[in-house]
Amino acid sequence: MAQTVKINVTVNGKQYEREVEPRLLLSDFIRHDLGLTGTHVGCEHGLCGACTVLMDGEAVRSCTIFAVQADGHEIQTVESLGTPDNLHPIQQAFIEKHALQCGFCTPGFLMTLVDYLGDNPNPTEEEIREAIDGNFCRCTGYFNIIEAVKLAAQKMASH
Template sequence: MKISLTVNGQKYERDVEPRMLLSDFLRHDLELTGTHVGCEHGVCGACTVLLNGEAVRACIIFAVQVDGEELTTVEGIGNVDNLHPIQEAFREKHALQCGFCTPGFLMTLVPFLKENPDPSEHEIREALSGNLCRCTGYQNIVDAVKLAAKSLT
């Protein structure tokens, strides 16, 4: 099937198999490898991307389902020379170790902080509850979200 979509502000048209997962399309067809694949069941959050501004799991959506839509991946929120405030806060607060889960956390937090610019620690922890990290104790991630919230206001 032919699909057309916008990813990180760039338009793409591709032929895809109807059963191709969005995560595989992003990683293999568009070579946007920041979208990680962990559990492949939508549980871990590593594959989180923004679909029309809303956080979704790319491992449980077919690429054909996003035909005509707008996606943002972690590559689209900042870069080495111009980090997004959430990326900068993660760096500043040492909120990552191996980094595998980090793109999913970042993509979860972009809309969360947009909707809730002054979150409580409880709200932050609740927002992060759908993302799993096997390396950190989450406290530095929570601290990074608090810092990012301050810098975004």
């Protein structure tokens, strides 16, 4: 039997205590142990951004962090952003500006941008391009994503 470590982690406001193998990735813990499949795994090297979640409010690549490193921390996944009846402004903006196609990369973009817009509520287009530089999309060409970020910034400023 493999060695396990007890962790306590809060995910989307809910406290979890689990025994995990030390080598278990946070992305796998979120998806497989907790059943929160909105966090996607693409490259498994932290390059594509699909697995981005917030750890203590900061965007991190969950495929490059072990679950044991999340012990005692607050994690937010895309499931925490809104509900079908009350979308987060970034979710609504992605819909309104047609900023997604297949949707695989979308959760990572959303979580990256929630953190980014919290720090920079009025970004320029160049700043938006820099903010999403580490998130890859194979479908959209990024134009509509940039437009969605501009709209989300406006929506968030008016709330």
